[in-house]
Amino acid sequence: MSLDAAVTKPHERLAEALSDDLAAVNALIRERMQSEHAPRIPEVTAHLVEAGGKRLRPMLTLAAARLCGYDGPYHVHLAATVEFIHTATLLHDDVVDESAQRRGRPTANLLWDNQSSVLVGDYLFAKSFLLMVDTGNLDVLRILSQASATIAEGEVLQLTASRSLATDEAVYMKVIRGKTAALFSAATEVGGVIAGQGPEVCRALFDYGDALGIAFQIVDDLLDYEGTEATGKNVGDDFRERKLTLPVIKAVARADAEERAFWQRTIEKGRQEEGDLETALGLLARHGALDETRAAAIEWAARAKAALAPLPDSALTEMLADLADYVVARIS
Amino acid sequence: MSLDAAVTKPHERLAEALSDDLAAVNALIRERMQSEHAPRIPEVTAHLVEAGGKRLRPMLTLAAARLCGYDGPYHVHLAATVEFIHTATLLHDDVVDESAQRRGRPTANLLWDNQSSVLVGDYLFAKSFLLMVDTGNLDVLRILSQASATIAEGEVLQLTASRSLATDEAVYMKVIRGKTAALFSAATEVGGVIAGQGPEVCRALFDYGDALGIAFQIVDDLLDYEGTEATGKNVGDDFRERKLTLPVIKAVARADAEERAFWQRTIEKGRQEEGDLETALGLLARHGALDETRAAAIEWAARAKAALAPLPDSALTEMLADLADYVVARIS
Numbered sequence: 232m233s234l235d236a237a238v239t240k241p242h243e244r245l246a247e248a249l250s251d252d253l254a255a256v257n258a259l260i261r262e263r264m265q266s267e268h269a270p271r272i273p274e275v276t277a278h279l280v281e282a283g284g285k286r287l288r289p290m291l292t293l294a295a296a297r298l299c300g301y302d303g304p305y306h307v308h309l310a311a312t313v314e315f316i317h318t319a320t321l322l323h324d325d326v327v328d329e330s331a332q333r334r335g336r337p338t339a340n341l342l343w344d345n346q347s348s349v350l351v352g353d354y355l356f357a358k359s360f361l362l363m364v365d366t367g368n369l370d371v372l373r374i375l376s377q378a379s380a381t382i383a384e385g386e387v388l389q390l391t392a393s394r395s396l397a398t399d400e401a402v403y404m405k406v407i408r409g410k411t412a413a414l415f416s417a418a419t420e421v422g423g424v425i426a427g428q429g430p431e432v433c434r435a436l437f438d439y440g441d442a443l444g445i446a447f448q449i450v451d452d453l454l455d456y457e458g459t460e461a462t463g464k465n466v467g468d469d470f471r472e473r474k475l476t477l478p479v480i481k482a483v484a485r486a487d488a489e490e491r492a493f494w495q496r497t498i499e500k501g502r503q504e505e506g507d508l509e510t511a512l513g514l515l516a517r518h519g520a521l522d523e524t525r526a527a528a529i530e531w532a533a534r535a536k537a538a539l540a541p542l543p544d545s546a547l548t549e550m551l552a553d554l555a556d557y558v559v560a561r562i563s
Numbered sequence: 564m565s566l567d568a569a570v571t572k573p574h575e576r577l578a579e580a581l582s583d584d585l586a587a588v589n590a591l592i593r594e595r596m597q598s599e600h601a602p603r604i605p606e607v608t609a610h611l612v613e614a615g616g617k618r619l620r621p622m623l624t625l626a627a628a629r630l631c632g633y634d635g636p637y638h639v640h641l642a643a644t645v646e647f648i649h650t651a652t653l654l655h656d657d658v659v660d661e662s663a664q665r666r667g668r669p670t671a672n673l674l675w676d677n678q679s680s681v682l683v684g685d686y687l688f689a690k691s692f693l694l695m696v697d698t699g700n701l702d703v704l705r706i707l708s709q710a711s712a713t714i715a716e717g718e719v720l721q722l723t724a725s726r727s728l729a730t731d732e733a734v735y736m737k738v739i740r741g742k743t744a745a746l747f748s749a750a751t752e753v754g755g756v757i758a759g760q761g762p763e764v765c766r767a768l769f770d771y772g773d774a775l776g777i778a779f780q781i782v783d784d785l786l787d788y789e790g791t792e793a794t795g796k797n798v799g800d801d802f803r804e805r806k807l808t809l810p811v812i813k814a815v816a817r818a819d820a821e822e823r824a825f826w827q828r829t830i831e832k833g834r835q836e837e838g839d840l841e842t843a844l845g846l847l848a849r850h851g852a853l854d855e856t857r858a859a860a861i862e863w864a865a866r867a868k869a870a871l872a873p874l875p876d877s878a879l880t881e882m883l884a885d886l887a888d889y890v891v892a893r894i895s
Binding site: 266267268269270271272323326327345346347349350351352353354356357358360361364367369372373376377379380382383384385386387388390391405409 | 598599600601602603604655658659677678679681682683684685686688689690692693696699701704705708709711712714715716717718719720722723737741
């Protein structure tokens with residue numbers, strides 16, 4: 232990453248390069264989040280979509296379509312689709328996790344109620360499908376519907392697996408490929424598909440999104456154990472919520488009998504006492520679990536960049552490569 | 564309705580006439596409710612789809628397609644789509660209503676948890692879209708996606724409107740057209756669309772489903788105030804849950820000041836005391852609200868039958884007419 236690139240963050244450069252498209256996406260989102268009969272729908276939706284999210288996923292779709300030379304109107308519909316699916320997922324996640332905060336603000340389930348979050352999420356899912364139908368392209372309908380199913384599948388798997396010490400790295404990968412990477416890879420792939428690209432380019436875009444999403448989630452899970460105020464993460468949330476993520480999975484794999492008993496008590500049985508988080512952090516350090524997790528994230532970011540090889544050389548392609556670096560820059 | 568028809572219920576005669584198609588729908592449902600990674604998904608889904616529901620909505624799709632002469636394979640996909648949307652809606656409804664029983668068994672949110680109900684519902688929504696994509700028909704994709712949006716919209720409207728005495732019959736109609744009739748009308752309409760019928764026949768099928776769904780919901784709301792053990796309804800549930808439905812809306816419209824104060828206290832403020840349900844039933848009787856509600860249901864059933872006029876004469880068309888009679892037979 233050049234010094235210049237470090238000054239402006241890659242997602243900000245993407246937003247600038249795609250500013251007309253992004254404005255069209257935002258206008259389409261505002262139009263399609265309306266409801267003739269139920270004013271609560273746009274209220275709840277606006278709370279989330281106007282909360283200053285980075286529009287990372289829709290930008291991936293726009294960038295993919297543009298770097299493939301697309302000049303039709305439907306990448307805007309697909310980007311709005313991706314943001315609607317993401318927003319619906321956030322609404323339902325906050326109900327599932329009983330979260331109180333999202334993007335530094337109270338969650339919709341707290342401001343309104345769980346009922347509104349569930350039903351407005353359903354509305355946005357349905358509207359996301361209507362947006363796709365507008366494109367008239369059955370391939371993108373299949374890819375994004377499959378991504379929605381894979382997201383839900385990953386979340387259900389997380390629900391049943393995340394408090395069991397039997398959960399290994401293979402299960403963890405299935406969970407994060409579902410809950411996080413599936414929407415990234417679908418977002419990039421449909422950009423190529425709507426631009427009429429062949430299988431090699433579409434596969435490259437899929438692989439980039441998949442690896443980027445995996446790196447993104449591993450970084451998130453690592454920061455949960457070594458974040459600072461600057462990263463906006465609250466150290467130990469996953470531990471307190473008994474959510475088994477990659478750092479702990481690595482430490483459990485190397486645990487002796489006594490350590491295993493500690494993880495059983497704190498994660499599986501949820502009987503946590505004062506000082507347990509410090510003990511957990513000590514075990515992560517002893518087994519090098521944080522360093523290995525960091526290395527895994529960096530490796531996935533490198534795979535994301537490598538996946539870009541078949542794509543046309545362009546400023547947008549470079550920004551996507553920089554974005555992969557940026558995702559892991561917070562932990563390097 | 565002939566004596567013979569009364570002996571076998573029309574939905575049972577439909578099931579017999581469509582038995583091969585229904586078997587194919589059930590096989591497709593079982594296939595598509597599987598999940599490679601998350602075994603909880605088919606567990607939760609099976610609890611609902613194998614609980615002895617009547618498959619009323621998918622049968623409407625099968626009957627509509629068949630009476631229009633369709634002989635392709637995709638009415639089976641559409642019927643499974645309709646059942647998946649219905650099942651997903653039930654899972655989310657039970658979370659929203661905090662229900663403990665459905666079809667005489669404990670609800671999924673009680674047997675597993677709210678999280679599983681939300682996420683498995685999301686999975687089924689996504690899989691329902693994948694089923695539709697298989698048909699390759701963009702018109703049915705649009706109709707059923709729009710129906711999903713309308714269902715959610717009706718439910719959100721109910722959430723905000725059902726405890727307010729300002730809710731009048733026009734709002735009530737919007738709510739039940741959304742939460743109930745939208746899936747009935749989409750179920751029948753797509754049967755005609757997949758069969759390649761023109762706008763007159765498709766419109767007739769839509770109108771039939773719309774009127775049938777409205778009659779169905781009005782009957783349900785009436786039985787909440789005059790049901791018996793035979794109808795499986797528990798008298799007064801809607802009153803206790805402060806859900807304003809047609810009988811009470813009619814009584815409120817004719818209330819004097821004292822009666823209005825009663826409805827404000829019991830429905831709007833939710834301060835219910837012993838004897839209030841009996842008082843409410845007395846007010847409904849005094850203003851003829853139950854008889855008028857019954858008349859409204861019968862009128863909508865008649866409209867459903869009238870809507871069938873442009874359709875080909877066939878045994879299936881007759882069964883649809885009988886089904887409209889049957890829906891209101893419980894209250895006549």
